Amino acid sequence: MSSTRDVVFKEKDPEIGHYSDPPLLVLASLAGGAKHGHAMIEDILTLCGTRLGPGTLYGAIARLEQHGWIEPLAPEDRRRPYRITAQGAAVLRAKLTTLHLFSKAGLGRLEAL
Amino acid sequence: MRPGFAHFLLRLYPRAWRERYGEEFEVLLLAGRGSIRGDLGAAGNVVWSAFRERVSPTPVVARELVTAAGPGSVLALTKMPSAFLPLAMSMTALAVLGGHLILFGIAREADEGATAHIWQILMAGQIPILAVFATKWLRRAPKLAVKVLVLQVGAALASMAPVFLLNL
Numbered sequence: 504m505s506s507t508r509d510v511v512f513k514e515k516d517p518e519i520g521h522y523s524d525p526p527l528l529v530l531a532s533l534a535g536g537a538k539h540g541h542a543m544i545e546d547i548l549t550l551c552g553t554r555l556g557p558g559t560l561y562g563a564i565a566r567l568e569q570h571g572w573i574e575p576l577a578p579e580d581r582r583r584p585y586r587i588t589a590q591g592a593a594v595l596r597a598k599l600t601t602l603h604l605f606s607k608a609g610l611g612r613l614e615a616l
Numbered sequence: 617m618r619p620g621f622a623h624f625l626l627r628l629y630p631r632a633w634r635e636r637y638g639e640e641f642e643v644l645l646l647a648g649r650g651s652i653r654g655d656l657g658a659a660g661n662v663v664w665s666a667f668r669e670r671v672s673p674t675p676v677v678a679r680e681l682v683t684a685a686g687p688g689s690v691l692a693l694t695k696m697p698s699a700f701l702p703l704a705m706s707m708t709a710l711a712v713l714g715g716h717l718i719l720f721g722i723a724r725e726a727d728e729g730a731t732a733h734i735w736q737i738l739m740a741g742q743i744p745i746l747a748v749f750a751t752k753w754l755r756r757a758p759k760l761a762v763k764v765l766v767l768q769v770g771a772a773l774a775s776m777a778p779v780f781l782l783n784l
Contacts, residue, residue, distance in 0.1 A: 540644040557644050557658055558665025561637055565674040583640040 521553045525563035528553065530572060530587060530595040537576055537586035617648040617655050625659060628666035630673060698749035699764050702742035706771035709738040713778055722782050
């Protein structure tokens with residue numbers, strides 16, 4: 504059995520290893536400060552290598568806004584920045600904590616292979 | 617992305633969505649990568665997202681649409697096809713019936729004519745639209761949806777009343 508520690512699959516297919524949970528990515532991006540759509544796309548690309556499409560991004564923005572996890576700020580030159588709310592930050596923290604525990608456990612199991 | 621293409625893509629979204637996010641979304645599309653491949657990828661993403669938005673509107677957009685004309689107003693709901701179409705169909709059916717009565721009187725015909733068929737199509741055709749409206753809006757805006765449903769049912773009853781009262 505080949506080792507699962509190498510990253511050969513990631514080199515062959517850049518999509519492997521990308522994380523795509525648009526609402527969570529938007530929350531994580533806004534945790535670094537208020538941003539408008541284009542800045543969020545670039546930030547998320549830097550953060551995890553995932554480029555969100557414009558429709559996907561605004562689908563996530565609309566749903567996060569509906570939950571009250573992000574809020575719009577005053578428009579700046581036709582671009583509207585958004586910022587994370589206290590509730591959104593709590594949700595992000597909870598989700599990332601779960602992901603952290605999950606990845607720690609998953610990677611621990613891989614080490615044992 | 618070219619402005620004309622970005623504007624075209626934006627038009628794929630429902631009006632309520634465009635009113636809420638249209639301007640900033642168009643700016644985002646215009647700030648796209650510019651390569652043909654990048655634009656086509658973004659366009660595909662937008663087409664799919666717009667389709668999803670039409671099938672299942674984001675509740676925050678729906679809520680804004682509902683409250684756009686002020687609290688308690690049914691005006692905003694009547695802007696939506698599934699809200700006003702049944703009303704329009706009932707009113708058209710009533711008008712067709714009224715026109716027939718004016719032209720031919722209230723004599724009962726042995727065979728169903730074109731007027732009867734048009735009336736039946738209009739009345740039966742609105743049932744699935746009413747069902748769609750109720751399914752979609754009763755959860756999201758119950759009070760306003762009930763008001764519109766009462767209007768829709770009232771209009772349908774008004775259209776049916778002459779048929780039963782005059783035994784047509």
